[in-house]
Amino acid sequence: MEQEHHIFGIRAILEAIRNKKEIDKVFIQKEAQGNLMKDLLGALKKENINFSYVPVEKLNRITKLNHQGAIASISPVKFYDMETLINQVTESGKMPLFLILDQLSDARNFGAIIRTAECTGVNGIIVQKAGSAPVNGDTVKTSAGAVFNIPICKVEHIKDAIFYLQGSGIKTVAATEKTEDSIYDINFNEPVAIIMGSEDRGINPSVLKIVDEKAKLPMYGTIGSLNVSVACGAFLYETVRQRTV
Structure with a gap:
């Protein structure tokens, strides 16, 4: 039923x-x-x-x-084939911008990220089949309907997606505190895929080993980290800033 x-x-x-x-x-x-x-x-x-x-x-x-x-x-949306989507974007002449979510589990965080991704021109969001937040009513609501406007791809393994992106000439940048490089040291004005981790564990260490670059946001308060949807927004809008100056 x-x-x-x-x-x-x-x-x-x-x-x-x-x-x-x-x-x-x-x-x-x-x-x-x-x-x-x-x-x-x-x-x-x-x-x-x-x-x-x-x-x-x-x-x-x-x-x-x-x-x-x-x-x-x-799911209220149909998922896209990742390889087909990446090929379409790279062949379109657009500057590729992809977002990878490494086992993000909260549907409302997922929805908030989708909303920001749609507003910043992300070409597609890639998630892993197992362990990722569902696309449900909460996701649709918090995305303000943006979930219907942006391609979402489900893959068996995040690492395979990263290898395919790299093989397609797209740089992979991990948002992580486990680096000395600031977000403002990274060149986003080229084909890029930004990787965000889960709410509690961040990006899987095995994923961090294979990315092209790592970047962190400067933190000046006593709390050690931002909500993942807020951090993702900062990364996406730094990308927009670099691409529009």
């Missing part, structure tokens, strides 16, 4: 998977058992669909209908 951006029930979710619906995430009741549930878990793993185990109370808050211990969150 489908209602707004959710599908309820194991059989309904399995049917959605077979029909290639854009499933963002599936919530599974903790300790759920049975052959049908095993079939669902097998399908989720085979298709590399993001899922997590949650208390039954969370499922009951989403719906009062019979969910059978499983609820799927359906």
